[in-house]
Amino acid sequence: MGVLTDYFRAVDAATVVRALKQADGGSPLCANPPVFDGVEAKRVDPAVVLAQLIAAIRQVPWRVNLVEETTVWPTSPTPGPDSPVTEDDPWATGPWVSELHPLTRDTLAGVRNPDVPTVVAHWVQAEELHGARAEDMRPLAKELISLARRAHDANHQLYCWMSL
Template sequence: MGVLTDYFRAPNAAAVVQSLEETDGGSPLHAEPPVFDGVDAKRVDPVVVLGQLVAAIRRTEWRVDLVEQTTVWATSPEPGPDGPESEDDPWATGPWVSELHPLRPVP
């Protein structure tokens, strides 16, 4: 299975964490009613695919850091170099939520 990505707008990271805690990690887009507005974007990960789209629109070369992001969820400490300690660790099972930062102006 590929990466199943949802993109949504939220007022802040705290609202996202609260939504995920209330839905046991379920997507805010698939709650009844949806918590935030957004779109399902299967296989459009923020680093590679979205980054390539942004690079094409900007007519620049793609770089891995073109779309900057900060982890919002999982809220537990990130696993060490050997990965998650158990299969139940949220870093092993997901979901993972990242806040995408505004794009920097093109030089």
């Protein structure tokens, strides 16, 4: 079982939540037509794999919370010690949507086209991408960079929709 991840841009979290309510939490990219401009990026979670790309761009080591994110879906309160998660709880079953910090968007948007091959060559060295080839990952990196540029230019935020 893999993690499905879609990255998309939207003006704000309220707009995202409205769209998710209409789609029962389904990916906004799977609607016909898609609700938001985005990129399908299977298994590229924001905390680790996308953060490895951000680390490669910034030329820094990966660290926890390199990509800061704020959960916008589910909208129910986060379960706590007095309210354990049940197997049908959306916090256990997903999907989950997070808003990425604008610095992540701006880091991606700032990559110069001639630098993409070098960045991707560093990105595929990440343990989580073991066996991935730079030439296979380059199109995805270009799509994520282009999405971030469009989000930046429109003053939109980047979001990640994830599901198991």
